[in-house]
Amino acid sequence: MLSLNNISLTFGDQNLLNGISTLINPGERIGLVGPNGAGKSTLLKIIAGEITPDEGAINTSKEATIGYLPQDGVDPDPTCTVYEEVERAFGEIRNLEQQVRQKQQQVSQLDKESPHYQQAMDQLGTMQSKLEQSGAYTLQSDIEKVLMGLGFTPGDFNRSTTEFSGGWLMRIALAKLLLQRPTYLLLDEPTNHLDIESLRWMEQFLKNYEGTVIIVSHDKAFLNEITNRTLALDRGDLHDYAGNYSYYREKDKERQEHLRKAYQNQQKEIKETQEFIDRFRYKASKAKQVQSRIKKLEKMDKIELDEHEEEISFRFPPPERSGAVVMKLEEIRKQYDSNVVFDDLSYAVDRGDKIAVVGPNGAGKSTMIRIIAGLEDFDSGNREPGHNVTTSYFAQHQADELELDKTVFEIMREAAPKAKETRLRTILGCFLFQGDDVFKKVSVLSGGEKSRLALARMLLMPANLLIFDEPTNHLDMQSKQILQQALEQYEGTFMIVSHDRDFLDPIVNKVLEVRPNTTNTFLGNVSYYLQKVEERENSGRDVTGSGPPSTSSGSNGQHGLSRKEERRLEAQKRQKKYARLKPFKKKIDPLEATIEQKEARKNEIEQLMAAPDFYEDEERVKEVSLEYEKLKAELVEVYAEWEKLAVKMSEIEEEFSSD
Template structure:
C-alpha cells in the first residue's frame, strides 16, 4: 500500500533519516516509537507529504488516503458539533446538495419539457449514489462516534467554539474516524481522553478496516492495538513484528546479538591487521597483503549505538504526619449555575495511594485543586491533618515558571539547602542533559516546560503528593523513572491520570468521580475496570430480563394464571425448566463466591482484631523489625478486607438481580 524507499533527511548537520526503507500494508497496526527528538513527528509529516526529503521517496497507490491527528493546534467554530462532524462526509453532502438543487429546479419545469425528464434521470442517478454511500445511516454514525468520545446528546447542537482545547481534539478525532482513511496516523491520541473514551476508542480501532500508525507514550494503549513496532533511533528504522512489550524484549536480544557480532568482527579485523603488518615488507606475500588490505577496506563496520543513560532518582522520606491527612466534609463546589459537588465527604489517610478517575468534565482536576487548597469551595470544610505538607502538580503549572530563568537555576532554587546535585540529577531524569539545563524557560517547548515544572515540584519536601496528569509530556523512559520513584515514596499519593500502565503499579484505591458523586474502589485501575465491566454486564442482563418479562406479561394479558412464580404463564413445562436451569447455572458460581468471601472475611477480621488488641500494649511498638512487619500486615489486612467486602457486595447485587 505504501513504501518508504531509502528516505534521507538532514536538518543542518544533524541526520534525521539515514536511508530508511519499509512498507505499510492495508491492515497494519504500527506503533511508532523512539526517544523525544528521534523524528517520529517528522516521519508522519513525510508520510503526509508535508516534509520534503533530501533523498529517496514515499510511494503509495493512487487509491490510498491518509488522515492525521496531530498532538494539538486544531480548533473549529461557527457550526454545531453535529454539523461539524458531518463534514467528514463532504463528498456525500455534495451529492445531497446536487439532489436538492435538481429537485428545486424540477419544481420550476413543465412535465412536458425534455429538461424535466433529463432532470429526473439526474436525480435518480444521484440518489443511487446516496444509497451506495448509505447516506441515511450517516447521522447515526456521527452520533455513535461523538457519544463514544465522551460528548453527550445535549452537546450535539452546541457551537464548536464553545468547547475547550481537549474537546476540540476530540472533534478532530471524530471527523478523522468518520472519514475512514486508508492509513490513520495518530500522534498521542490518548492525551485528551478519559478512561471511558479511551476504552471506547480502543475497541473502535481494533475493528478499524484500514491501517493504523500510532505515536503514543501509553504502553497499555500500544500493547492493546499494535502488531508491529517501528523503532526510530539515530537516523535508523528497525522493524519489530510485535507490540511495544515485544519490542522491549526483542530490542535487548538484538542489541546483545549485535554486540557479539561486533566483537567477532573486531577480532577478525585485528587478525587481518596483524597479518598485513607482519608480511607487508615480504615480496612473497605482497599479493596476499594487498588482497587483505582491499578486503579490510570493504568491511562494513558494525556500529553499536550508545545506550541511553537511565537516570534514577528517589524522593526524600516523607516527614511524619498524623493518621488523617486530608478530610472533606459536606463540600459544595459550583461554577456559576454549574454544580460540581454537593455534600462531598472524603477522608484520606496516611499511606493512601489513590487514583482519581472519571469522565472529562466530571470534576477530577477540580477535586485535586480542592484537596491541594488552591480552589475555593462554596460550603463545607477542608481539614488538613497534623504536620501534613502538601505538594501539588497542576496540568498548567508550567505557565508560572519565570521565563527569564534557566532550567538549572529554577531547579536549584526549589531544592532544599545543600541539594543542588539532586536538582541536576532530577533534571537529567526528565531529559535535561548537558547544556539543556542552561536553556531559558522562554525558549523551552511546552513539553519541556511541563517536565521542568514537575521536577521543580518534586524537589520540595512533602508527605502528601497530588499529581494532575503528570505523564502527558513524558516519554516512556521518563515515565518509568518517575513511576519507580513514586513506588518507593512512603507518603500519601493522589493521582489524576488516564494512563493505565503508569497508574496500575502505584494505586491501591480508585476514586471514581461522576455526576452521582464519588465512589471508592478498593483496588487499582485494572480492578476498577473489571468492576465497572461487571456492573455494566449486570445492568444489561437486568435490562434484558426486564424486557423479556415485560414482553411475556404483554403476551399473557387477559389469560388467567395459577402460577405463584414470576415466570410467564405461557411457557411450556420444558421451557420453564430450561429457564430455571439457566438461572440456577448463573447463580451457583455467584453463591459459591459469596460463601468463600464470607469465610475469607471472617479469617482476616479475626487476625485484624488480634493485631488491634496487640497494638493497645505499649510494648508492641518496642519490637523493632517485628513491629514494622506486623504494622505492614495490619495495613495489608485492612485493604484486603475492604476489597473483599466490595467483591461480596457486587456478587450479592448480581444474585439479587437474577433472583428478582
C-alpha cells in the same frame, strides 16, 4: 498499498531520517515508536504531505485518502457549534445533497414525454446511488455516536466551539477525522486528551476500523490493544517488527543483545588491527599488510550502541511519616457559576494510599485533587489535613509558571539549593534533559519540555503526599518507566489523575472514580476497576459519563425529582451508610491508635539497636530484643484484624456507591 521509498530528511547537522523504506498494507494497525526526537511526528507529517523530505517519495493509489491528527494546534471555526464543526468534514456529501435536490427540481419541471426526461432521470438515479453509498442517510446518527463516544453529551452539540478547552477541541478534530474514515488514518498521541471511558470506546472503534491505522503513542496498553505491527525509529533507521509493542520490546531486546556482541567483536577486531598497524608501520617488509589493514579500518562500518541502552533510575527521598489519616474532606460544595461540581462531597485519604483518580472529563477530578492540595477554594464544607502532612502538586499548567529567563538547571537549583549537581543532572536526565540541554533558557523550551521540567522540579521537593494531574502526557516510554519505578518504591501517599493504565496498574492500590456529584472507591488497580465497570454495565446499572463542563444549568440528580427531594434521599442514604459503618469504625479507630503507638515504639527500638554501644550490656540486649520480637508479633495480629475491618468497610462503601 502505501510505500515509503528511500525517505531522507536532515535538520541542521542531524540526519533525522536516513533513507528509510517500507510498505504499509491495507488494514494494518501499526504502532510507530522511538525515543523523543527520533522523528516519529515528522514521519507522520511526511506521509500526510505536510513536510517534503530531502530525498525519496511516498507512493499510494489515486483513490486512497490520508487523514492526519497532530498532537496539538487544531483550530476549529469559532462561529460553529460542535455539531456544525464536525459536519464540515462532509462538505462533499452536503454539496451532493444540494445537487440531488436541484436535479429533482429539474426533473419535476420536465415533460415525461420529453427526450431529456429519461436522461435527467438516469442522472438523478446515479446521483442518488452515489449519495446513498456516501453514508449521507446515516450521517447524523454517525456524528452523534462518535461525539458521544468521545465524551460529549447531546447538550454539547449546539454549544459553540469557543466554549471548549484545547483538549476538547482535539476531541472535535478527532471526531471529524474518524467520521471521514480515510484509507490511512495517522494519529499522533491521540490518547493525551481522552479519559478512560473515551479511551475504551476509541480502542473498540479502531479495532473495527476498515482502513489502515498508524499510531504514535506513549500509552503501552493502548498500543498493545490496537496494533499488530510496530515500526521503530532509531537514529534515522526504521526497524520493522511483526507484533504489538510488547512483542517489539522483546525482539528489540534480542536485537540489542546481538548488536552489543557484534560491537564487542568489532572493537576487539579494531584493537588487534590497530596494534598490527602500530607495530609494523615502519617495517618495509610489512608495508603492504599495514596499508591493507589501514584501508580495512577506513572502510569498516562502525557499529554504534543505541543511546537508550543506558539505565537511569531515580528514587524519592524517604518522606516524613504522616498521621494515619492524611487528608479528610467533609461535605464539600463547589460551584462554578451555575455548574455544581460537588455537593456534599466527603472523602478520606489514608496513609499509604496509592490512588488512581479516574472518571469522565468534566466530572471534577482535577477540581477535587486541587481542593485536596489546598490550591482550590470551595463554597462550603471542611478540608482537614492530617498530622505532619506535607503536599507536593503537579499539573500541566505549572509549566506556564516557570521563569522564562532562567535556565533548566537554574530552575532545578532554586528548588533544591543544597542538592548535589550530579543528583540534579540525574533527575533532569530522567526527563530527557541531557548534556547542554540543562543550560537552555526556559523561554526556548517547547510546551512538552516545560511540562517535563515542571515535573522534575516537583520531584525535588520532599513531601509525604504527592498529587499528580496527568503527569505522563509529555513523557516517553523510558521516562514513564523511571517515574513508575520511583513511585513503586515511594513510601508515602499519592494520588494520580491519569488514563494511562499500563503506568498506573503496578503502582496503585485504590481507584477513586469521580462522577458528577458522586465518588466510588475500588480496592485494586485500574484493570480491576475496568473489570468491575464492565460487570456494572452488563448488570444494567447506570454508568453514563459526563461531557465537558457546561455553563448552562441542569439537574445533577435523578430525573423527575426536585433538588430538595434529592437531598432528602441522599441524607437518608448517608444515615443508612453511617449506621452500617458505625460498629466497624468503633473497632477500627482504636486499632489504628494501637498500630500508631506500637509502630512508634518499634521505631524507637530500631534506633536504639542501631547505636554502637547497644550490644555492650547483654541483659539490656536480651530485654529489648524480646520486647522487639513481641512488638512485631503483636503488629502482625493487629494489622490482620485492621485489614479485615477495612475490607468490610470498603465493601459497604462500594455497595452504597453503586446503588
